[in-house]
Amino acid sequence: MKMIQILGTGCPKCKKLAENVQTAAKDAGIECEVVKVTDINEIMKFGVMITPALAVDGQVKVVGKVPSPDEIKKMLA
């Protein structure tokens, strides 16, 4: 099972990213655990200084933008 981490302090862009992740995982039929990381100090432990960001299994895939569900599906593949 993949671990998807959404890095963001809870602003509208972060929430949109979470929605897109849920859509992508559902469409692709991928079993995953989605975790929201909202503490800025925890986010910075990833080396991320711009949000929102998305990590899959601990690897940061995108920073500073909200990828579409299709783009996220490719990141999960």
Added chain:
Amino acid sequence: MGSQQSCGCGGGARLIFACSGAADVGEIADKAARKLTRDGAGRMFCAAGLGGRISGILKTTEAAEGVLAIDGCPLNCVKSSLEQAGFTAFRHLQLADLGLEKGKSPAMEENVNKVATRAAEMIGS
């Protein structure tokens, strides 16, 4: 870093990578980058993370509004690290161009301020 929560959305940060090398000029580069961060001109970021190919650091660098590399000596380690990581769009400041020669430039306030002033100009331009 403080514990205050703040959203990092939308604003592509201006990132500063200093070589922070062992020589006097590396120390000047490091101190200048920290001063620029304190002064709000940009944010010092971890140059070692480029070499280590740390995904969060690479992706944050991609998303940055601007990137400045400060190298203490003509070995240009930060410039090379950025290039090897695939980055081409960044500004580069080399301390020898400011007359600061390796081994002959103590990391005193005057030299740090000289570098920080030039770096701030480059970040802002």
